[in-house]
Amino acid sequence: MNAKKGFLKRFEIFSFVLSSPLRCSGVVIVVILLFIAIFAPAIAPHDPYDINPVNRLSEISFTHPFGTDNLGRDVLSRMFYGTRTALFVGMMGVSVSLLMGLILGMIAAYCGSIIDDAILLLFDTLRSFPTIILILVIISVVGPSITNIVLALAITFMSTYGRAVRARTLSVKEEDYIKAAEALGARRLRIIRSHIIKNVVGPLIIMAGMDVGYMIALEAGLSFLGLGVPPPTASWGKMLRVGFDYMLKDPLLIIWPSIALFVAVAGFSLLAEALRNFLDPSVRRSVKGSLSAIRSQESIS
């Protein structure tokens, strides 16, 4: 019994040591990804669009560390450029949907009555489609292109943010210092800007951080379906598709983009958890884990 307790203790310390690098690792990963995305042209060994049929599907070599794809394009370079697509879609998607949600949520919370109901209905409607199906349909209407994908993602995710904003605004609105500010005749907009935004956005940032990863995953999914960014733009999803088509000949073509996707998704959810610790350290680790997981499910499937 006592022996076991000792065992426990060692691991408590272990966990303590282990948890902190885990936290910052998120930041590190994201920074690295950003670096790759920004300096892709500088660090990519080859031009990712430069086709070279003669050595298509070539093995791993010194010139092509990850081999080449079905058109003889350098896989590593395409992965670097894919990072650009992924991060662009992820971050733009999140910020646009965050903005839409923020505006609509606030309007709903402030105007109340019919407008509120209407916006709520809109949110509920959007929420009652499975994410990817909604995106598929939107894409099928507006046609696939990087901006349209961002748009579709934004529309799809807007509702979650919108509802959160609305709820929090309503509660914050009732708090005394806001009331006081209003009583003192501060202008609505100024109140919104100074107090409410501050109190509402904080928690959303965590959600947002989480969602970047899942939007990246979704973009990959769309590109995999052939509804993603148009050629020849590099995207992990499209690379996965090529890998899928050439599975029997060159399995590695699937492995590389899979790793990239995992790193990105994991990186951003770790970042989000770090954010959470930063913003409210009170939350217990276990709960955080589950929370991040919840957000993940909402977008992965």
Added chain:
Amino acid sequence: MKVRSLRKKIVLVTLVTIIGVSMVLVSSGQCEELSELRVGRVGTLAKTLDPNIMSSWGITVPIKSAVFEGLLRYNPDTMEVEPCLAERWETSKDGKELTFYLRKGVHFHKGFGELTAEDVKATHDRWFEAKKWGLMDAIRWIPPLNRIEVVDKYTVKFYLEYADYTLVSSTVPMFFGYVTSKKALDEHGPEGIKTHAVGTGPYELEEWVPMQKLVLKRFPDYWAKKPWFDKVSFISFGSYHAAGLALKAGELDIASVRPEDVDIYEADPNLDVNVFQPAGFCWIGFNVQASPMDDIRVRKAIRYAVDVDEILQAKWGGVVEDPRKLRANSILSPSTVLGFWKDAPVYELDLQRSRKLLAEAGYPDGFTVVMPAPLHYGGEPEIGVVVQSQLKKVGINVKIPVLELEAFREEHFRETGRYPMFVESWHMAPFPEQQLCWFTSPQVETWNEMKWSNLRYDELLKKAAGEPDPTKRSEYYIEMQRLMDEDVVAIWIEYQLDAKAWRTDIDAKFMSSGWEVIQEMKGK
């Protein structure tokens, strides 16, 4: 006491499950009763089973030709025309009257009674109200048909406006000739007939579950030799390698495989592989009505800027030792019965001339053009990307929209100027008139994707039809191809190869075009 018994139960259950699982794993591999033929297909199985509508040939021909029969048919080995539902036929001197003497005692599937002249008439009368039956795709096929007359129960007579010798040689034995039951037509109507196939063939339709499988079963009172298999199921797969793996695992007997992958299957001792050259073609088409492609110099310039050999290399590199051999220089492939243009000009890469032509046309530093490359028989998107990078060299910036085939066609025909260039590939029956007919003026709204109309071309097609002598006809066809070449309506890339792999314990049979001849297949 109770407890122990319960423990027993638990043990029992676990045992059962273990056994069950292992059984599953075992049963995974060989679960084949040879009297069922399992054919793997990639993508759709068939869009419609109406005997006379043709869409996605390569996929539906084998199915339809197992279910339906025409008055005449091809001998799968010699491709000679031979009697089928008609025991014999006569052509009048002037070639304007065709009389078919029907075989007696031929029965339709599903108890739709015996085949009579009435059925033939009913089936083919549909051409006169083609729009109602959605047959307009093929409306060109029997222009000279004036009327059909039922002489007696077993004799039917076709009256033509002018002589058309291709009718017997290619049209009647193909889709047009397929006969379905009058009763069935009345019963099911234009919508229903798409899913209710009633023919006289050796197999009848058992079930068709979209996206899954299409099952045929042996037709008990078939008039001729009964087929070997009791059951033929066409199973839909999402990707070529899915089908391929299923084949390797013994879940399939025959599967279409990507010609690029044949080496994989050749390696497998249980499999036979063959690459066929169907009368298909893959090309970069110019929409001659859309700017800037309405300027022939631009089209020429592009023809000089596109390196077809590199495209072939990109597709076949590492599979075929010399991809150049696969190059197509004109529309008709060597495998078409006649009309192959042996000495068609071969255009090599020549960037200087290309740039010069562009400059003349007023595009010294190129332009931007939208070029869809929808996936059809495989490889189109890749070809698109290759062309994209090739044209960059002459300053032409190609945008490839992400577009599915159907969407492309819909938009292409809705908005004349939308897509000045495109990559397409078709599978066809190996008969020149059936391949050339799509690019006539009347087809501009429906299938003539180049939107190219050349009256001489139309006229030649008609001339050829009226020409009894095959060699002369062949010359006409070559002439037509020359016209296409002069007007630079397309850059021909290759004759779509088609590869089939099948298990060695199947005695498989294919047409030269690679279409399975289901009814003739046997198990060993």
Added chain:
Amino acid sequence: MLLEVKNLSVEYITSEGRGYAVENASFKIEEGQIVGLVGESSSGKSTLGWSIIRLLPSNARIRSGDILLKGRDIIKMSERTLNETIRGKEISVIVQDPQNALNPVFTIHTQINDILSLYRKKTRKTKLPLLELFRSADTERKKEAVSLLTKVGIADARRRIDEYPYCFSGGMKQRVMMVMAFVVNPSLLIADEPTTGLDVTVEAQILEHLKDLIRQYGTAVLYITHDLAVISEVADKVMVMYAGNIVEIANKSELFDSPLHPYTKALIKCLPRNATQKDELETIPGSVPNIFNLPHGCKFHPRCELAKQICKGKRPLLKRNHSSSHEVACFLV
């Protein structure tokens, strides 16, 4: 002799360090005797109580000492024997905080029934089949439970027994707990602040019922509380605890009439009923030291106005004082 605890020490290990929550505690409980254990919060009295059935938080462990129940040493027992012969058999516990002391997602009946069925199995000395526990209750046990609930003053017990805890008030819950505690007919009951957090009237009722049950079952009780008043109600014998040390043990009357330890004196002074004579209510200066940095010598000397040099240097031990039953740990008596 029912329970005999010989210099028991319990130690806590946390990130702040390690410290003794209970230090060399020794005492006895006779059959049917009601012993009050009193002390300020975090004086280690609960720890002492729970260590008797060896249910301590994972970061606490018993360093030394013996706990003899009917002569059998609990410390040396295996978890299994503990579960099968002591916990819920010989000893049962009424825990603090009735609000959360009942499992919210099971009916009262299920919870009582599980305990009962387990108890029955034990007493029949057959091996414990888990499945038996998952089996739904039989009527004969239910009757028993219902009658007990009625006894502790739960109206319409027959119906309420099938309700969920959230339908019960705090007092009700505490009654249910009592039923659970007594249903196994223990020889020792450890009541850990059973009435804290209840309002006074309820508290009074609960105490009444508790006394009845104790009388009826003749159970010995270790009654842990910070409230001398309650002690004066129930206990026969009182132990005063300060900073992990038992500083005084005496019969109730002796303790209240002639307390010896300065701390005890202070406590008694603080009792409202004594306070009424004076104008303002007495308080003890200073506060209970944190167990991780206890003062040397007598733990109370920093707050003791009579403290002498010796108090700082040596730690006083419990020693018999004139009457045989009155023990105190102080150099000044």
Added chain:
Amino acid sequence: MMFFVIRRLVWLPITLFGVMIFIFFLLNALPGDPVTAMVGPRATPEMRKAIEEKFHLNEPVLIQLVYFIKNVFQGDIGRSIWDGRPVLELIGNALPNTAMLALGSLFLAIIIGIPLGAVSAIYHNTFADFLIMGLSFLVVSIPDFVSALLLLLLFSVTLNLFPVSGLGSGILDQIHHLILPILALSLPWIGYIARVVRGTMLDVLSAPYIKMEKSFGLPLIFIWGKYALRNAISPAIATLGVMMGKLLGGAVLIEIIFTRPGLGRLVAESVATRNIPVIQGTVLVTATLFILSNLVADISYMFVDPRIRYER
């Protein structure tokens, strides 16, 4: 609690209306004329006329909307433009496959996720805990279609243990075909449930009532297995319905990768072939299922945890 359910039931049709309107306008926004969109580029004038009359395309949009909704309520959501099959029939064929997949994954996620979570909570901060949490983080961070590809690569292509695609025939064969897709689909959920259960279980294990139960000498297995777990799983249960909904709709990529003829693939393929009636119908159905399963979730939550009172 009843009140809550009723409120939801009232809200349900309203949302459904919202869904219908949304779909209608979305698909009316399609480029090109709606008739072509409905019946395909080379339809016969008769067909076009029929559609025009059926959907009243010559009338103002709002009227059209009304008719559209009317049709939906009459259970008529059009025919596939290619083979003229009723959309309902197509959905009827596809739904069972998707349902099987979803239920399977749900089941797997529960029977693996909950015990894992419980174990890592019980052995909090032990090696087991770290292992489980590490793994669950891993699987949660790999998008399901990626793990599908990897599983396919490993088990089908390399080891050749499982079939690559299709439904299979016969119960055993069907199960055999289901294993990989189900696994792929449920992996993220396993990790997710494990995390949630661990979280709540940790709270529960430190709750007074657990202490009390221990004090009665109830064997630990019993306490964990009955008393603690029952408390710990309720939040997980609450998400089951949401999960079910997501699984029903979210299987698109999995169904494509394993070529299983399900709802997801139906949507994807009709999107690819511009088969508007099918898109409309399928999306409508999935949305409805999605909403319903959410409702079921809340109700089931209510049953698992008697404390729940719904003020929201």
